[in-house]
Amino acid sequence: MxxxxxxxxxxxxxxxxxxxxxxxxxxxxxxxxxxxxxxxxxxxxxxxxxxxxxxxxxxxxxxxxxxxxxxxxxxxxxxxxxxxxxxxxxxxxxxxxxxxxxxxxVARPLGERLTRTTLKACLPRAGLATPAFRAGRLLRHLLPEKLQAKLPPVRAAGRWPTRTHPRKMLVLDGCVQPGMAPNINAAAARVLDALGVQLTVAPKAGCCGALRYHMNDQDGGLDDMRRNIDAWWPSVENGAVEAIVMTASGCGVTVKEYGHLLAHDPAYAAKAEQISAMTRDLSEVLALFQDRIAALAKGKGGPPVAYHPPCTLQHGQQIRGKVEGVLQAAGVDVVLCADNHLCCGSAGTYSVLQPAISLALRERKLASLAATGADHIVSANIGCIAHLQAGTGTPVTHWIELLEQMLS
Missing domain, CATH: 1.10.1060.10 (Alpha-helical ferredoxin)
Structure with missing residues (x-):
């Protein structure tokens, strides 16, 4: 052009x-x-x-x-x-x-500015987001129906493994996931522990930077990225960890872009490039253990489970088939819906900022998932999980939670 x-x-x-x-x-x-x-x-x-x-x-x-x-x-x-x-x-x-x-x-109307400012100020900070989710659940009956739908019941995290292993990996806690679904990272840690890998959290790491960056606070988003690099760098520099694991594909696609997004920053360019190179989606890691997973699962089966591949995984990271392969190794009958390549309408803050379009896409996606006949839906991103669960009575969980059940 x-x-x-x-x-x-x-x-x-x-x-x-x-x-x-x-x-x-x-x-x-x-x-x-x-x-x-x-x-x-x-x-x-x-x-x-x-x-x-x-x-x-x-x-x-x-x-x-x-x-x-x-x-x-x-x-x-x-x-x-x-x-x-x-x-x-x-x-x-x-x-x-x-x-x-x-x-x-182009100036935005006052209402839009207030909404966007609130989202950028609160959601990227787990210290604010997690208490807000807890308070929302306590006062759920007082909230408007639309807000109630965004506060699904929380599953307790359970124990975090205490064994040490020679193989170690970092995991990003993120900003929204700890408050909405603390069991996701804990389940990942328990599964990897069973496979001989120790998963650790760098306490000072937080939001991956996607939320602020994609809402046009690009400087703020880049600051979030620099903070994460600073938090991870000691473990990366001394060779203590072999990978940085992402349990939310929305975070993963962003962290894999750190090298590009910070290429102009002489203080962070080289570090960002290395961080991106070490970043792996959880499915990429566990795909290397499929034989071991199959042995631990011992042929357990069950009814079909519908898998919704997030856009940030299949289009953003170009990862396809790995989640399905891992679950199938554990004996899960995984099915995909007819329009599995299309977005569910969650898209980060999109469901808040463009609710009509978001809900229309969700209804279409849920109809396609229902047509599979599965009575359980799994996905790989907290935003998709919460968005889909708000529109259906069918359980929607992270696929690692299902895998943990298959291995227990």
Whole structure:
């Protein structure tokens, strides 16, 4: 795509990156066919190709409007378009650049500003988010129905293994997951303990940075990333750990981008690159233990279980088949729904900021999952799990919790 950048962005780091992305787009439209918001709304500007045009116009000097902002806001950043694109267009990076430019020039209504500020201030801080979730559960009956749905019952974490092993890995606690589902990391630690791997938490690590970064507080998001690198670096530098494990695929896709996102920071570029290289989704780690898992499970079976692969895993990290393989090794009959490549509508804070679209996508996804006949749904990201559970009476859990049951 031919592009002539405006003077305000020409020659800058973001301008150079955006221009390269735009020039790689051949405008074929394959991405449109797999875009959830285009399928739902039928508007070209609510698909990747239309949004690319909007961003291109801004980069070339056109003044963005509230309408421009709205169409960019409606993007889920599911990255299904990147999986579909035959030209390898890095649409997600272009969207981050475009959203930042538009938000710098287009004022949001007061209500939106307050909501976004609250989300950015509270959710990335586990010290605020966890007590807020606890208080919400205590006062659940006083809350509006929409808020009640976002507070599913919490499963106790249970014991954290105390045995030591020569093989050690770090795990990110994150920001929302400790308050919403503390059992996920604990279950991962117990499963890995049974396989001879010790999982540890760096106390000063927190939000991966995705929440603030993708809500256009990019400086704040980068600060979150630097804090995590500082927390992990002593264990990485002295060779005490062999990997950094992510139990939430939304965090994993971001941490794997640290090297790119901090490449401009001379104090962190090399460290960020190494951190990204060491980061593994939990399914990548456990896929290496499938024979051992099969032996520990001893052929246990059960009714079919529906697996919902998060967009951040299958499109963001391009990881497919590993969760299914691990569960199948443990004797689980795993089924996928017909539209397993499409987003469930959670998409981080999207379900709060774009509730109508989010709920429509959830209903479509739950109908597809119900059609599998499974009476249990598993996924690999806390956002998807909480979002889906709010719309169904069918149990929705993290797949590692199911695996732990199979091994116990």
């Amino acid at each position: 031919q592009t002539t950048l405006a003077d305000f962005i020409k020659g800058t780091r973001e301008g150079t990156e955006a221009e390269a992305i735009l020039r790689s787009c051949v405008h074929c439209g394959f991405c449109t066919a797999t875009c959830p918001t285009y399928q739902l709304l039928g508007d070209e500007l609510d698909g990747p190709r239309g949004r690319i045009y909007l961003i291109k116009n801004v980069l070339e000097g056109a003044e963005p409007t509230r309408k421009t902002q709205l169409h960019l806001d409606r993007c889920l950043t599911c990255l299904n378009c990147e999986t579909t694109c035959p030209s390898g267009v890095k649409y997600g990076r272009l969207l981050d650049i475009g959203r930042k430019l538009v938000d710098e020039r």
